[in-house]
Amino acid sequence: MVSGIVQGVGFRPFIYTTALQNHLTGWVRNTSSGVEIEVNGEPQYIQSFLNSIKQNPPPLARIDSLNTTPCKPNLYIGFEILESHSEEGKFLPVSPDISICPDCQRELFDPSNRRFRYPFINCTNCGPRFTIIKDIPYDRPKTTMAEFALCEACKSEYDDPLDRRFHAQPVACQVCGPTIWLESEGKLVENGEKALQETRNWIRTGKIIAVKGLGGYHLACDATNTLAVSELRKRKKRSDKPFALMAFDIQSIEKHCFVSEEERDLLLSRQRPIVILEKRPDSLISPAVTPFQNTFGFMIAYTPLHCLLLEPEEGYPDVLVMTSGNLSEEPIAYADQDARQKLSSIADGFLLHNRKIHMRVDDSVLRIFRNKPYFLRRSRSYAPDIIELPGVKNPPSVLATGAELKNSFCLTRQNSAFVSHFIGDLENLETLQSYEEAIVFYEQLFRIKPDLLVADLHPDYLATQYARQCSSVHQLPFISVQHHHAHMAACLAENGWTGEEPVIGLCFDGSGLGSDGAIWGGEVLTGDYHKFKRPYQLKYVPLPGGDLVVRKPARMALAHLWQAGIEWEPGIPSVDYICSQERNAIKAQLEHNLNAPLTSSMGRLFDAASSLLGIRHEVNYEGQAAIELEAIADPNETGHYELQVIDNIIDPTPLWYSLLKDWFRGVSTPILSARFHNSIAYTTEKVCLSLRDKSGYNTVALCGGVWQNLFLLERTVNRLELNKFTVLIHRKLPTNDASISLGQAMIAIHTSEQ
Ligand code: ZN
Numbered sequence: 001m002v003s004g005i006v007q008g009v010g011f012r013p014f015i016y017t018t019a020l021q022n023h024l025t026g027w028v029r030n031t032s033s034g035v036e037i038e039v040n041g042e043p044q045y046i047q048s049f050l051n052s053i054k055q056n057p058p059p060l061a062r063i064d065s066l067n068t069t070p071c072k073p074n075l076y077i078g079f080e081i082l083e084s085h086s087e088e089g090k091f092l093p094v095s096p097d098i099s100i101c102p103d104c105q106r107e108l109f110d111p112s113n114r115r116f117r118y119p120f121i122n123c124t125n126c127g128p129r130f131t132i133i134k135d136i137p138y139d140r141p142k143t144t145m146a147e148f149a150l151c152e153a154c155k156s157e158y159d160d161p162l163d164r165r166f167h168a169q170p171v172a173c174q175v176c177g178p179t180i181w182l183e184s185e186g187k188l189v190e191n192g193e194k195a196l197q198e199t200r201n202w203i204r205t206g207k208i209i210a211v212k213g214l215g216g217y218h219l220a221c222d223a224t225n226t227l228a229v230s231e232l233r234k235r236k237k238r239s240d241k242p243f244a245l246m247a248f249d250i251q252s253i254e255k256h257c258f259v260s261e262e263e264r265d266l267l268l269s270r271q272r273p274i275v276i277l278e279k280r281p282d283s284l285i286s287p288a289v290t291p292f293q294n295t296f297g298f299m300i301a302y303t304p305l306h307c308l309l310l311e312p313e314e315g316y317p318d319v320l321v322m323t324s325g326n327l328s329e330e331p332i333a334y335a336d337q338d339a340r341q342k343l344s345s346i347a348d349g350f351l352l353h354n355r356k357i358h359m360r361v362d363d364s365v366l367r368i369f370r371n372k373p374y375f376l377r378r379s380r381s382y383a384p385d386i387i388e389l390p391g392v393k394n395p396p397s398v399l400a401t402g403a404e405l406k407n408s409f410c411l412t413r414q415n416s417a418f419v420s421h422f423i424g425d426l427e428n429l430e431t432l433q434s435y436e437e438a439i440v441f442y443e444q445l446f447r448i449k450p451d452l453l454v455a456d457l458h459p460d461y462l463a464t465q466y467a468r469q470c471s472s473v474h475q476l477p478f479i480s481v482q483h484h485h486a487h488m489a490a491c492l493a494e495n496g497w498t499g500e501e502p503v504i505g506l507c508f509d510g511s512g513l514g515s516d517g518a519i520w521g522g523e524v525l526t527g528d529y530h531k532f533k534r535p536y537q538l539k540y541v542p543l544p545g546g547d548l549v550v551r552k553p554a555r556m557a558l559a560h561l562w563q564a565g566i567e568w569e570p571g572i573p574s575v576d577y578i579c580s581q582e583r584n585a586i587k588a589q590l591e592h593n594l595n596a597p598l599t600s601s602m603g604r605l606f607d608a609a610s611s612l613l614g615i616r617h618e619v620n621y622e623g624q625a626a627i628e629l630e631a632i633a634d635p636n637e638t639g640h641y642e643l644q645v646i647d648n649i650i651d652p653t654p655l656w657y658s659l660l661k662d663w664f665r666g667v668s669t670p671i672l673s674a675r676f677h678n679s680i681a682y683t684t685e686k687v688c689l690s691l692r693d694k695s696g697y698n699t700v701a702l703c704g705g706v707w708q709n710l711f712l713l714e715r716t717v718n719r720l721e722l723n724k725f726t727v728l729i730h731r732k733l734p735t736n737d738a739s740i741s742l743g744q745a746m747i748a749i750h751t752s753e754q
């Protein structure tokens with residue numbers, strides 16, 4: 001019995017050929033919990049067979065366990081692959097989707113191949129998986145390919161154990177498989193290859209096309225055409241948030257960006273995610289793609305359809321915008337009718353196909369930090385990979401419902417945590433619906449019935465309300481967990497930390513409800529999976545106007561100045577930006593404590609700095625002010641300012657004084673931005689050192705959305721490592737709120753033990 005990722009990865013053909021090589025008879029079959037094999041033969045051959053399984057499994061397989069039991073010799077004539085066998089209640093990991101492999105890509109452009117230019121070419125080593133599977137075991141009838149009957153030629157490849165498409169469930173060809181067509185205003189324009197050529201013509205002339213892909217729709221246009229890109233921004237109602245780009249190959253990307261070896265490997269990996277890269281100054285890509293930033297988010301064509309769409313040709317753009325097909329804030333469209341309706345106001349045409357998408361997933365987004373991948377969004381081709389829960393014995397099954405923004409949920413079964421793909425911001429009905437559907441799907445796919453529900457402490461989060469509702473419908477216990485405790489636990493769990501010794505958690509993010517009712521976000525915690533203390537926090541500042549401040553960093557800057565006792569003098573960019581009428585209103589809110597909840601948010605501190613330096617006073621997407629502040633920071637500047645640490649309060653007052661003094665002296669904003677970042681890293685180091693002196697804790701976990709700032713992360717990790725701290729950062733999940741659900745699950749499991 002073999003378990004792990006052993007289905008949809010060419011495992012049975014591999015077993016078949018390996019058995020033949022070793023003169024063994026018997027059979028192999030998929031079950032709901034793995035792959036079952038019976039072999040008869042000479043002991044030394046059986047041993048060598050087992051060794052091959054352990055040492056040279058197929059490239060996409062991951063073996064978690066291999067159990068053997070002796071059996072009576074049976075008289076088999078040869079070696080056979082049997083029908084799959086499903087068992088009640090058993091489960092099996094499901095492979096994520098895999099980008100087109102080199103063999104298929106070669107065949108796609110080979111005129112002598114029978115799948116020449118066929119947009120759905122795939123094989124045992126590549127193609128859709130998670131987005132088309134409806135249930136396990138992973139067999140064609142349980143995927144959205146069930147409705148396409150195999151033609152003779154495909155059937156013989158599918159049945160031939162020596163063929164590279166043996167039991168490749170989505171296998172198809174021009175004769176029997178899905179097809180593409182181009183539509184405009186509800187009318188068919190062209191079919192098949194002509195549809196593709198017409199789409200390319202439309203893109204060449206600056207039109208916007210909705211392209212149905214693997215996990216949802218993209219909106220595509222020529223990335224070098226500023227008119228087209230700006231038009232897309234206008235129609236999508238998205239003013240500044242970066243658009244993702246797609247290129248045919250790595251050479252095209254290198255024309256526009258600096259690409260390190262690690263970035264190159266990640267772009268070309270079988271996940272082919274979006275990788276954030278530094279722009280080349282001579283790039284011809286429209287600046288409207290990523291306004292106010294020095295980076296582009298690039299991916300390489302990852303399905304055969306993308307390869308055909310991006311195929312290089314004289315006069316055709318080498319880079320396309322490929323942004324998710326949705327209206328601002330809504331989840332990516334994936335169902336055809338829904339997409340037609342929602343995207344008709346944005347797209348001039350629709351490049352469609354008739355292979356259904358069962359589960360929507362967005363593209364994953366990563367950066368390289370210290371030569372290794374660092375997630376900003378974990379979705380396509382990574383979900384639903386398992387994260388092992390360290391050191392827990394016979395835990396209950398848990399549903400952790402996650403946070404409000406950048407939501408993911410997490411379901412656990414024994415030591416396996418299934419952290420969902422990126423769901424999005426649970427602020428509208430659309431996203432809530434896709435969230436609920438995804439939970440039901442994961443529960444069914446992985447055969448999980450939660451014994452326990454866990455949610456954020458914030459009662460108004462839709463995810464919290466969902467958990468409460470489930471708990472009362474199914475009569476299940478419910479636990480709520482403080483947001484930053486969950487952040488810390490998530491970072492510990494994915495680093496395999498078993499929980500013997502408490503750690504220091506640097507939980508820096510935008511906001512999360514604190515145990516005292518204030519809005520936390522600049523917290524230094526200590527603790528473990530059971531409990532936490534809060535030895536240091538950023539000083540509370542009022543948020544004049546509550547949520548409004550998140551959109552208007554200039555208000556945050558005024559609040560920080562007021563708190564620090566600094567006059568709102570003309571000449572300070574934030575003061576100049578806000579008209580006197582609004583300033584008076586803010587002053588009244590601050591002085592009379594009207595609609596001015598308290599926050600210790602580190603994210604808001606970065607917002608304030610961004611506005612004070614005149615970089616960003618009002619944001620169009622979450623985190624924009626901090627992102628632009630990071631973008632201009634001078635990497636060679638080493639200076640820093642002081643923050644005051646008294647008792648357990650970190651007070652930025654002296655920082656604001658120094659920053660403004662130097663600003664008025666004419667020190668440049670890149671230098672000031674760098675010093676601001678350095679000041680946070682320096683203060684963090686100081687606080688950790690003093691905590692270690694008092695407590696002896698030597699492990700520091702960095703968690704929360706603020707650590708998406710690599711300028712800050714690099715400097716903080718450097719300082720902590722120089723002081724011989726063990727530093728834990730996120731590597732398997734994003735450091736933002738998408739990791740919260742894993743932490744909630746881990747805390748719930750530990751709390752329920754007691
Ligand atoms: Zn392939």
Ligand code: ZN
Binds near residue numbers: 152
């Ligand atoms: Zn066929």
Ligand code: FE
Binds near residue numbers: 483509511512704705
């Ligand atoms: Fe958070």
